[in-house]
Amino acid sequence: MTSTATRPGGPGARPRAAIAARTLRTDRWWVQPVGIAAILLFFIVYSTIRVFMAKWYYVEDYHYLTPLYSPCLTDSCVPGSSHFGTPFGEFPFFLPLGIVAFPIVAGFRVTCYYYRKAGYRSLWASPPACAVTEPHQKYTGETRFPLFVMNWHRYFFYLAFVVLLINIYDAFLAFRGPDGAFGVGLGTLIILVNIVALAGYTLSCHACRHVMGGRLKHFSRNPVRYRFWTLVSKLNVRHGTFAMVSLFTVLFTDFYIMAVSAGWFTDLRFIN
Amino acid sequence: MGTEKSQAAGAPATKRQFRIWRGDETGGDLKEYLVEVKEGEVVLDIIHRLQSTEAPDLACRWNCKAGKCGSCSVEINGKPKLACMTRMSTFTADETISVTPLRTFPIVRDLVTDVSFNYEKARETPAFAPPPGVTPGDYRMQQVDVERSQEFRKCIECFLCQTVCHVIRDHEENKPAFAGPRYFIRAAELDMHPLDARDDRKEYAQAEQGLGYCNITKCCTEVCPEHIKITDNGIIPMKERVVDRKYDPLVWLGNKIFRRGQVPQTSVTSEHSPGAVRTPAAGPPGFHSHAGASHDPEAEAQAQAGVNWHREVPKPTAPTLDETGKLPLTELTFDRPAAPSPFGEDVSFPLPPEHLNYAHPEQDKH
Numbered sequence: 001m002t003s004t005a006t007r008p009g010g011p012g013a014r015p016r017a018a019i020a021a022r023t024l025r026t027d028r029w030w031v032q033p034v035g036i037a038a039i040l041l042f043f044i045v046y047s048t049i050r051v052f053m054a055k056w057y058y059v060e061d062y063h064y065l066t067p068l069y070s071p072c073l074t075d076s077c078v079p080g081s082s083h084f085g086t087p088f089g090e091f092p093f094f095l096p097l098g099i100v101a102f103p104i105v106a107g108f109r110v111t112c113y114y115y116r117k118a119g120y121r122s123l124w125a126s127p128p129a130c131a132v133t134e135p136h137q138k139y140t141g142e143t144r145f146p147l148f149v150m151n152w153h154r155y156f157f158y159l160a161f162v163v164l165l166i167n168i169y170d171a172f173l174a175f176r177g178p179d180g181a182f183g184v185g186l187g188t189l190i191i192l193v194n195i196v197a198l199a200g201y202t203l204s205c206h207a208c209r210h211v212m213g214g215r216l217k218h219f220s221r222n223p224v225r226y227r228f229w230t231l232v233s234k235l236n237v238r239h240g241t242f243a244m245v246s247l248f249t250v251l252f253t254d255f256y257i258m259a260v261s262a263g264w265f266t267d268l269r270f271i272n
Numbered sequence: 273m274g275t276e277k278s279q280a281a282g283a284p285a286t287k288r289q290f291r292i293w294r295g296d297e298t299g300g301d302l303k304e305y306l307v308e309v310k311e312g313e314v315v316l317d318i319i320h321r322l323q324s325t326e327a328p329d330l331a332c333r334w335n336c337k338a339g340k341c342g343s344c345s346v347e348i349n350g351k352p353k354l355a356c357m358t359r360m361s362t363f364t365a366d367e368t369i370s371v372t373p374l375r376t377f378p379i380v381r382d383l384v385t386d387v388s389f390n391y392e393k394a395r396e397t398p399a400f401a402p403p404p405g406v407t408p409g410d411y412r413m414q415q416v417d418v419e420r421s422q423e424f425r426k427c428i429e430c431f432l433c434q435t436v437c438h439v440i441r442d443h444e445e446n447k448p449a450f451a452g453p454r455y456f457i458r459a460a461e462l463d464m465h466p467l468d469a470r471d472d473r474k475e476y477a478q479a480e481q482g483l484g485y486c487n488i489t490k491c492c493t494e495v496c497p498e499h500i501k502i503t504d505n506g507i508i509p510m511k512e513r514v515v516d517r518k519y520d521p522l523v524w525l526g527n528k529i530f531r532r533g534q535v536p537q538t539s540v541t542s543e544h545s546p547g548a549v550r551t552p553a554a555g556p557p558g559f560h561s562h563a564g565a566s567h568d569p570e571a572e573a574q575a576q577a578g579v580n581w582h583r584e585v586p587k588p589t590a591p592t593l594d595e596t597g598k599l600p601l602t603e604l605t606f607d608r609p610a611a612p613s614p615f616g617e618d619v620s621f622p623l624p625p626e627h628l629n630y631a632h633p634e635q636d637k638h
């Protein structure tokens with residue numbers, strides 16, 4: 001009998017069609033997982049470096065604070081960057097200054113239903129693409145530790161929503177010139193775009209859709225929540241797009257603020 | 273009319289290269305065919321042409337040729353598709369087109385597989401539970417309330433989503449514990465149904481259907497010919513509903529404070545059960561109904577109230593085979609009219625109540 005790439009299971013299993021090839025797909029199915037893997041890995045490496053860098057995260061003159069360090073809650077933060085006080089005192093050098101928010105937003109993204117698809121496919125090849133045999137011998141999915149932790153996405157959503165509010169507050173503060181009066185620069189606009197992308201990403205979350213109204217059995221008895229649910233459902237269709245766009249806007253915002261803060265180039269000012 | 277050669281009739285038939293899997297459970301291979309293809313044809317037409325020319329014994333399943341019966345599911349160039357809805361014009365002229373049977377299910381012959389796995393999972397899924405105190409005929413529902421369930425009613429049971437799902441496609445051993453996307457949307461459909469009286473479908477989906485095995489990689493949604501958003505509208509909402517019951521801190525707090533949502537815990541939820549709560553019954557996969565799994569008093573009490581997922585129900589019989597052990601090729605050579613029933617020949621409808629694992633809660637009153 002010809003060998004089969006679809007593992008025919010245990011001794012009792014009835015045979016499947018004997019097809020040796022791992023997949024008979026003729027399109028370039030590997031392009032997408034490889035591309036997504038490259039993007040995700042780049043972001044992981046970049047954000048790790050940035051989070052431990054502990055400098056160039058704040059532009060004093062214009063109140064630009066990178067989202068990776070917001071809120072900055074310790075005495076180690078550069079003056080002016082702690083909008084919410086410094087309840088934690090001094091940090092040892094190895095603790096990232098963004099230790100409060102970063103694990104939240106990272107956890108939110110890791111457990112996000114979109115990133116789960118992206119990650120399982122491209123980083124774990126489970127499966128690499130549809131109808132392509134995966135390389136793993138065993139598979140239990142999200143039924144046991146550690147992967148059932150993915151079910152905690154909702155905790156992360158609640159927390160990430162708070163972080164989003166903080167980021168929005170940061171964006172308000174970024175409308176400021178060096179003299180303390182109102183001002184707008186290119187950085188302000190970049191931060192604003194980032195906020196829109198982040199808000200789109202957070203509000204289109206599947207857990208958000210569920211708590212807004214998805215958990216109801218009778219929409220007719222909850223017209224207001226039904227309205228919210230309809231709204232979130234419309235955003236939710238684009239959840240993957242928001243996820244990827246906001247990944248890039250966060251990255252770009254952080255890079256821009258790093259560059260301005262380090263003096264690699266100066267902020268382009270429109271008003272003040 | 274001579275000068276007005278219409279485009280359709282005028283386009284010359286071309287020959288196209290096909291590779292079609294031929295074989296049965298003892299083995300098989302891809303066979304090359306050069307077949308004539310005319311304008312406007314679909315892959316199923318080509319299979320039919322082959323049957324009427326060089327391969328009269330090529331087995332395939334089809335029925336409506338309109339994408340509505342779900343019979344003609346095969347894998348075309350490695351992708352699960354309906355043969356009747358895959359146009360030849362989507363391929364380039366020099367492309368070799370492979371047609372293979374569904375990979376996830378046991379092979380019967382050529383392009384025909386035994387999809388009874390799906391029928392078993394369908395039988396195991398608890399049916400609609402009638403609301404107490406409302407007699408049939410008095411059911412009233414609002415459109416906004418049934419909208420979500422209606423999307424799932426579009427399903428034509430082609431099982432393309434079932435065959436593409438890597439949980440069972442690549443891991444035969446998961447079959448007993450995993451019901452598959454088609455039955456997740458069935459569970460979602462009933463859980464979102466405004467009149468369905470069961471409130472433990474979430475627990476059921478998690479504990480008995482193996483919802484946790486799904487890692488939402490969305491291949492089911494990609495292949496669904498009815499464009500049902502299986503993951504976004506079915507599986508993910510179901511996962512979130514499980515989270516409601518199991519993991520959400522705010523819901524937990526609300527329930528504590530307002531003492532609502534006191535769901536009677538059923539036997540399937542009494543422990544954290546990651547899907548495979550029972551040891552797979554002896555016998556080959558494909559015959560793993562919940563037979564003989566449990567006879568505990570709790571489950572029996574539940575059976576009195578309505579559904580008992582563990583009640584021993586007769587195993588479905590396999591379709592009748594001819595003396596060579598194969599499905600009869602055509603009705604002409606078969607000893608009775610029409611195709612053999614997928615439920616087996618010894619089943620009469622309506623099913624006797626003892627053959628069901630659910631019952632109307634008020635059945636004794638009638």
Ligand code: SF4
Pocket residue numbers: 433436437438439452453485486487488489490491492493503507
């Ligand atoms: S999303 Fe889940 S059910 Fe659908 S194919 Fe993927 S693993 Fe299977």
Ligand code: SF4
Pocket residue numbers: 342426427428429430431432433434453454457492495496497498499500502
């Ligand atoms: S959900 Fe879609 S793919 Fe799955 S059986 Fe129904 S119609 Fe086919």
Ligand code: FES
Pocket residue numbers: 334335336337338339340341342343344345354355356357
């Ligand atoms: S023949 Fe009915 S769906 Fe293809």
